[in-house]
Amino acid sequence: MINQEQICSCRPQQLLLYHYDELDTAGRRQVEQHLQSCTACRAELSELQSLLTALPTAAPKLSSAELDRFSARVMEQVQPRRSRFTRPALGWALAGGAALLITLNLPQLLPTSAPLPAKLPVVMTADQDVLLNLELLQTLELLEDFELLQQLEPLG
Amino acid sequence: MDAATEKIVLARIRDGDEASFEVLVRAHSAKIISLAWRLVGNREDAEDIAQEAFIRLHRNLASFRGDSSVSTWLYRTVTRLTIDYQRRQKLKQKIFFFRRSNAEHDPYELAADPAASPGDQYLAGEAGRRLAAAMGKLSARQRAVFTLRHHEELPLKEIAAVLQLEEGTVKAHLHRAVHILRKELKDLQGGLT
Known part of the structure; x- marks a missing residue:
């Protein structure tokens, strides 16, 4: 590579632009004239x-099969976006139909004398017991925090 | 695809003809993947970037006024996406550099190095590997400018439009890129095959 000092009177950037044919006619002619007299720039x-x-x-x-796969992949990603505009209408229609059917058949679906499940109050009481036991929940949270801290410890 | 055909295809897509969008994808995918591949250095990421560009094109078709061709639009999007991608990769490398434990993997193994995926390299042989490594030394913008000018043969004016930079800035990036490549490939100069 030529030392930068040797070509300081010239403009090395012009040579790069000359190579890539990025100079206008005047600039190109100027470089060509300069090259005739400058050995350093020629080198x-x-x-x-x-x-x-x-x-x-x-x-x-990529092969045509690979390009086909790529096109399919793009289309797969793109198609749901457009179908968003059509799906809500269909969704609302289906939901409306289902609601209508349920309303019409509701008396037949409901048992005339539906007894309450016998164990329901017991379950609810058990849930309430857990919810009321805040001390236990707090301990569990503390344990989770501790585990998280232990996991994060190696990361500093 | 010529400008007139492109106009017709775009009109059909706007009318809801999805098959026409596939025509557009098929017409541009080879070039767009190839550009992304050159810019990021590996096929997998190149395909992901190209796919994202097409998805963005689809999303923006309603507002696509046709000031530029679809090809220019895609070139611009892919180039910007790859610049962002490369910046993120470099940031990742920097973050992992400050890893605390020596047991962790080396950051250069973890970060997708565009110069280090031999099984995925389109440039075979020593020259290809050396060029890929040298390209890895360029900044994201330098790499984009060099690739667009040297490989894609886009005039600097168009590159300036694609990257939305001043032409003078593009020239400076190109000059700097070539300077780095010459330095990196000094021993191979004249002997590349």
Whole structure:
């Protein structure tokens, strides 16, 4: 690589733009004229071009089967988004129909003399017992916090 | 896909024709995946990024005014997504660098290094591996500018539009990218195959 000081009077960035054909006609002519008289820039350009043209440019490619799979994947992701606009109407219609059926058949569905489950009050009492035992719940919470702290400890 | 066909396809999609969106995906997916692959260096993430770009396109079709072509829009989205992706990856590496326990895995093994997935590399051989490693030294923007100019052959003006940067800034990124690549590949210069 050419020392930057050797080409300080030139503009190395112009050489890169020259290589990529990014200069306007006047700029291009200017560089070409300069190159005729500047050995350092000629060497610099040559080095630059040898690297850039030697870089592998192969494009990554997918087979048509892989592209098909990709398209299917995208469509799978995209289709539910659009169907959101149509589904609510269908959902509401189904819900309305179900509600109507239940209302019409409600007297037949309900037993005439439905006895209350005998164990229900016992269950409720047991639940209430647990809920009332706040001390136990607090202890459980403390234990959970302790476990969490133990898990986090190695992470600092 | 030419501009006229694209216009028709877009109109059909807006009318609710999902199959036309698939036409659009099929027309652009190869190029878009290829670009993402070059930018991130591995196929899996490239496909995820490309998929996200198409989902965003679908989401934005109603407001897609056609100021730019679908291709430019996708290029822009993929490039931005990959820049974000690469920044997140670098941040991850930095966070793991401050790991407390030596028993934890090395951050460079955990973070998806674009230069370190040999089974997934589209660039085979020593030259490909060296280029991939050198590309890994570039910043996200430098990599995007270099890839878009060198591999995708987009003019700098278009790259500036895609990245929404000043053309002068794009030139500076390109210059810096080439400078780094020359430094990294100095020993291979002229001998790359």
